[in-house]
Structures are given as structure tokens and as C-alpha cells.
Amino acid sequence: MSEPCFPVKPILEKCAEFLEQAILPGLNEPLLIQKTYLTSVALRILANTVEEKGRDLIDENNGMREVLGRVLEELRRKDTLSQRQASNELMEKLDCTLKGAGAPGASLSEENARLKGALVDAIKGLDALSNALPPENMSALRHQIRTAIRQQLDHGLAHLEGVPVAF
Amino acid sequence: MTEIANLKERLEAYLRTKFPQRKQLAVTEFNRVAGGYSSMTYFFTASWQESRAPVSETLVIRMLPEMGPVPPYDIRPQYEAMTTVHRGGLPVPKIHWLEMDSGVLGHHFFVMDKVDGEMMMFVYPREPQFQTQLKQEYIDYLAKIHALDWRPLNFSALQPPQSNRHHAEREIERWQWAMERNQYGPQPLLTEALVWLKNNIPPAERTSLCHGDYTAANMFCRDGHIVAIFDWELASLGDPISDLGFACMMNETMRWGFWDEKEFIRAYEKASGVKVSEGSFFFWKLLSYVKLAVAELGAIRTALESEKLEVHQFTHLVLSRRIFKAVADMLGF
Secondary structure, eight states, rough: OOOOOOOOOHHHHHHHHHHIIIHHHHHHHHHHHHHHHHHHHHHHHHHHHHHHHHHHHHHHHHHHHHHHHHHHHHHHHHHTTTHHHHHHHHHHHHHHHHHHOTTTTHHHHHHHHOOOOOHHHHHHHHHHTTTOOHHHHHHHHHHHHHHHHHHHHHHHHOOOOTTTOOO | OOOHHHHHHHHHHHHHHTTTTSSEEEEEEEEEOOOOOOOOOEEEEEEEEETTTTEEEEEEEEEOSSSSSSSSSSSHHHHHHHHHHHHHOOOOOOOEEOOOOOOTSSSEEEEEEHHHHHHHHHHHHHHHHHHHHHHHOOOOOOOHHHHSSOOOGGSSSOOSSSSSTTTHHHHHHHHHHHHHHHHHOHHHHHHHHHHHHHHTOOOSOEEEEEOSSSSSGGGEEEEEEEEEEETTTEEEOOOOHHHHHHHHHHHHHHHHOOOHHHHHHHHHHHHHOOOHHHHHHHHHHHHHHOOOHHHHHHHHHHHHHOOOOGGGGGHHHOOOOHHHHHHHHHHOO
């Protein structure tokens, strides 16, 4: 018999609601009020994160694989790159990352971190090669990289939706 | 013995050696002040007998760790900056002495006056009758700091930039290093921002003493006036527009609403007599966002690695998201 699957998101939201509606109104001490309030905020952030994270990570990982693949393709197309060593090093890193992508046993988060590392390498590598590639190609690659980054940012921001936080 | 009790004991022994003429010297109070990303601040009261009459003095110790989430880890620039600004007649606590023997209390430190007051970030929204005055003083003091003539002072720790791009290059390198040290995972967004910054450095039109962390959270007010400007640990010699960018970035990030950005720049131009280049301001505001993002990453990493996670540390998660969005929006992602 399989383990029961708990609906984590509603449970976390219920906990936050309990703190906000049943506990907070009865508190007087400012430090305790602040800590309780922030605990409810943390629970709401986790509630938003837990269900969405799997889907988000799949989308992000696919997005990064695609852009890294395009960078690699562009570098391979340019046989006569003047900064050959820099481009070879980057190609090798990207090739290795993409071949190892989706490796068995790696969690989505681990894969996400690995791909982000490769994206950082691509950003730095393309900067070093900025004079070696045609400007329009470089611009297109940068645009794709930024689109992938924006997707990750939007996922992160979505987890904060509806979370009231004041500083 | 607790860490605080140990420090108190060591301080007492040190003060007795440093001031042998102060009879029966005792440290009667010693407390750590909460807050700050890197520096450690303590209040202490020392009491002694002078001509058979009791004397006591409450002072502040400011010390920097050898390493932490935010560089630099050299206390001397802070000491030099504060001493200069105080001598310039501006509201900065007077520093009594600098101690570079880390054997005394475990870290280098300096001792300065304690100033009574309340943080401007709390006073400003609460006291509308003081807002115009506080805003003006905030800008006036900034302009005056930037106008101080540092050249005759022969600083040993504060190094002038070697070119009109050097300050920016130094800052980018420093925060790149800090990011790679602080991050709890690769940071493509900040990497992209740092690459953009490196490739778009505006030439500095002048070199000034810069505070590096000029915000309402680092100022004390009393009776509607700014009475102390604190937290000089990020002080440097460089492009003064860096301070404007930082001040506006903090005003936006923390949603203080102290001023409209254009209003702030115009007021600074009037107070300083210097025109602010739009390109320079954009650059330094973006770099300021990166600086704060890196500091937040450090705070998050500290929280994740801590055995005792405090719930208030979740605020760093929210704040960092806000900062990342601002960076992406500025770069037009």
C-alpha cells in the first residue's frame, strides 16, 4: 500500500491562517507579535513554493537547456574564432553540462543548480568572446539568456504573490 | 563564562592598562547592539575615581570581523573616513582611539562617542513636521561630505582611484568576489548585471570621500535634526554619484517614500553645485542594487547554515526577490 499523499499546500495555508486569526489577535508583546506574523509569512511562502516548485523547475530547466544548446551551436558554427581557447573551454563546459542533463538520480533542484552554473559560465564566456561573434548573433544569444533569467525571476516572484510583507 | 562576560572582562583589563591614572576603573555595563550585516557594535560604561569623585563615561566600540558576508574587513578606512568627517564639522561621532591589536578583544576596533537619538527611518514617517528639514539636512550633509578636501590628509587605508574608472572597477570586483563567496547557488541574474556594469563604466567627474551606505537607516535624529551619521564601513574615495545611487536605491527597495528620485537629484545638484549625469546615476543605482543583493545572499546563506534559524531571516528571501526584480527591470529584461 502506498504512503498517503498529504496535501501540503492547504495544510501550510491553514497553519498560517490559524496564526493570523487565532493567535495574533491575542498577543500584546511587540516582539512576539512580529515573530508570529513573520512565521505566518514564512508558512505562506512555503505554501506557494511547495506545489509550484516542481512545475517551475521543469520549465526553468528546459528553458536553460534550450538556451545553452543555442550558445553551444553558435560557438560550434564559428570555426575561426580568434579566442579559440576561451571558446573551446566554454564549449567543453556546455557540452559536458548538456550531456549530463537529466542524469538519473539527480533531483530537479540539483539539475536546476547545475544548469544555472552553466548559464553563469555562458554569460561570462560570451562576455569574453564579445568581439569574436557577429553583434546580431551575440545580441540574440544575450536576449535568450535574459529571457531564461526572467523566467526564473518570475517564478520566484510568483511565490510571493498574496504574501503581505511590510518593512 | 558567556562571550559577552568574557569581552567585558577583557575590556576592563585593557582599559586599566591603557588608563593607569583612572583609579578603580570598572566596566559597569557592556551590551551588544543588534543589527548590521557585518560590524559588531557594543555600548559600554566605564566608571572610575578622579580626585576622589566618581566619573563615568558611556562609549561605543565598533569592531569588524576578519571575514563576514560583506567586505571589506579592514577597519581603518572607516576610522579614517569618520575622523575626517568629524573634523570637517559634520555630525559623526567622535572617535577616541583605534586599537589594531586584535589580541585585546579578538578583533580590531575603535572607540567612539555614544550619540543619543533615533533612526531617521523611524522618525521621518512619524513626525511630518520635521520631514522638510530632515530631507534638506540629509542632502546638505551628503553634499558637504563629498566636498571635503581629502587630498592633504594622506590616508593610509583609503586609497584614491588610479583613473576615472578605477573606483567603479574596484567596486565591481569587490562585489563580484563577495557574490561568489556569499551565494548559496549560481546567480545568473547578478552575473549578467555585473557583466553589464563592467562594460558600461561611466567616467567619474570628480573623486570624493563616499559614505558607501548613506541611508536613513544609518542616521540618528533628535528634535528634528540629524545628529549622527553612522556605518562608515563601506567608505571609499571615488565617484560621489555612488552615494546618490545607493540612497535612492534604498529609498525604493525599503519603500520608505522619503522623496521622489528627480526631486532628490535636483536638491543634491543645488546643494553641491554639481550636475549629476543621468548615465552615471543609472550605473551607480544598478550597482547599488547588486551590492544589496549580495548582502542579502550572505544573510540568506548565514540563515541556511545557522543551527538556530530565526523567522525574521525570511525577510531576506522577500527582500532579495524585490531587489532581483529591480535589477532585471533596470536592465530591461
